Amino acid sequence: MRRLSSALFLLGLGLLIAAIFQTMEFASVAPIAGQAINAVAAEQVGAANFVTSVVLAYRGFDTLLELTILFTAATAGGLVLGKPRAGASHDPDSGFILRAGADLFFPLLLVVGLYIILHGHLTPGGGFQGGVILASAFFIPILARPSTTMDHRRISMIEGFAGASFILIGLLAMLGGKEFLTPLLARGELGALLSAGSLPLLYIAVGLKVGSELAGLLAQLSETEASD
Amino acid sequence: MDTGLIIYTAAFGLILIGSTGIVLSTHLLRIIFGIALLEAGANLLLLLATFREGSSAPIIVDGRIPAAMADPVPQALVLTAIVIGVGILALALSLALRVQRAYGTLDIREVRQRLEQDIADEAGIELSSSSDAPHAVVSRQDGPA
Numbered sequence: 001m002r003r004l005s006s007a008l009f010l011l012g013l014g015l016l017i018a019a020i021f022q023t024m025e026f027a028s029v030a031p032i033a034g035q036a037i038n039a040v041a042a043e044q045v046g047a048a049n050f051v052t053s054v055v056l057a058y059r060g061f062d063t064l065l066e067l068t069i070l071f072t073a074a075t076a077g078g079l080v081l082g083k084p085r086a087g088a089s090h091d092p093d094s095g096f097i098l099r100a101g102a103d104l105f106f107p108l109l110l111v112v113g114l115y116i117i118l119h120g121h122l123t124p125g126g127g128f129q130g131g132v133i134l135a136s137a138f139f140i141p142i143l144a145r146p147s148t149t150m151d152h153r154r155i156s157m158i159e160g161f162a163g164a165s166f167i168l169i170g171l172l173a174m175l176g177g178k179e180f181l182t183p184l185l186a187r188g189e190l191g192a193l194l195s196a197g198s199l200p201l202l203y204i205a206v207g208l209k210v211g212s213e214l215a216g217l218l219a220q221l222s223e224t225e226a227s228d
Numbered sequence: 229m230d231t232g233l234i235i236y237t238a239a240f241g242l243i244l245i246g247s248t249g250i251v252l253s254t255h256l257l258r259i260i261f262g263i264a265l266l267e268a269g270a271n272l273l274l275l276l277a278t279f280r281e282g283s284s285a286p287i288i289v290d291g292r293i294p295a296a297m298a299d300p301v302p303q304a305l306v307l308t309a310i311v312i313g314v315g316i317l318a319l320a321l322s323l324a325l326r327v328q329r330a331y332g333t334l335d336i337r338e339v340r341q342r343l344e345q346d347i348a349d350e351a352g353i354e355l356s357s358s359s360d361a362p363h364a365v366v367s368r369q370d371g372p373a
Contacts, residue, residue: 003252006251006252007252009251010244010247010248010251010252013244013247014244017240017243017244021236021240024236024277031278031280031298031299031301033299033301034278034286034297034298034299034300034301034302035299037300037301038286038297038299038300041300042288042293048287048288048289049286049287049288050286050287050288050297050300051286051287051300051303051304051307053300054300054301054303054304055304055307055308059304062308063308066308066311066312069312069315070311070312070315073312073315073316073318073319074315074318074319076319077318077319077322080319080322080323080325080326081322081325081326122287123287124285124287126307128307128308128310128311129307131311132311132314190288190291210311213315214314214315214318217315217318217322218318220322221318221321221322221325224322224325
């Protein structure tokens with residue numbers, strides 16, 4: 001019975017998708033907002049990467065809310081998993097290759113992650129992508145040596161500091177009589193590392209927040225799994 | 229068949245495969261994989277919907293402004309959606325871990341049955357049998373604790 005209703009639902013969904021399919025023509029949607037943004041973003045925001053302009057300047061408030069979703073997911077994950085029992089057994093250390101690879105990759109991943117965060121307004125990348133790389137830099141050593149634990153208190157500190165500084169930069173704009181999260185500081189020269197006003201600062205905050213949240217969540221997952 | 233149709237088929241196919249996994253699977257882990265596939269399809273569709281022939285990435289390199297640039301709005305949307313997807317996936321996996329620990333199984337039919345049994349026991353009422361009840365599982369009362 002359940003199978004039948006599921007199959008009927010899938011058939012309906014497939015037909016609906018096929019119907020939408022018929023009306024959509026490939027590469028024909030006019031990017032009205034996108035074209036407008038492409039025309040004025042270099043002048044208004046001063047970031048060479050227009051995606052960054054959209055993420056942090058034109059819809060910075062949405063980005064703040066998306067960070068909140070990530071924060072909620074990380075907090076709920078921590079809440080659901082709970083603390084590992086004291087004296088719980090751990091998986092044994094992994095083989096030589098993973099251990100040596102983790103040691104070798106840690107500084108490399110750190111540098112690449114920070115590079116991607118700092119150049120988010122110039123090249124493809126930014127706080128979200130760089131933050132994930134930072135998180136993997138801190139998580140791979142845990143995979144190599146499951147007995148090492150992550151300092152969750154320190155991670156929460158970094159996370160809270162990054163989130164607070166994102167909001168603080170937004171509030172500073174309001175102090176100057178502008179709207180929340182309006183880009184501050186001088187726009188600088190287009191394409192220079194120190195340009196686009198406060199956007200690089202915002203992306204550093206995003207990168208630290210995403211990195212610490214994901215690293216903490218992954219570490220918690222592996223710790224709890226090992227304690228069973 | 230033109231290229232657009234083929235590329236769209238990939239996105240719609242991922243959405244359909246993901247929904248199939250969510251609806252038809254009875255294993256919690258496969259349902260979570262279905263969610264991940266559905267998410268990938270939705271992201272791909274969002275990016276493809278504003279694809280323009282011959283447009284370059286919306287990035288100015290060395291001060292040269294490209295003639296046609298892609299729409300940065302869906303790219304920005306998908307960028308954040310991917311990271312949030314990872315967070316949601318981690319949360320779903322941690323919930324599945326708790327289910328595994330509490331019931332010893334990830335089969336949702338078994339989990340649902342034991343959940344209803346627990347609720348009925350707590351309320352002190354008889355477990356009402358429904359026509360939808362999975363018979364194969366009902367007979368197996370001595371599952372792993």
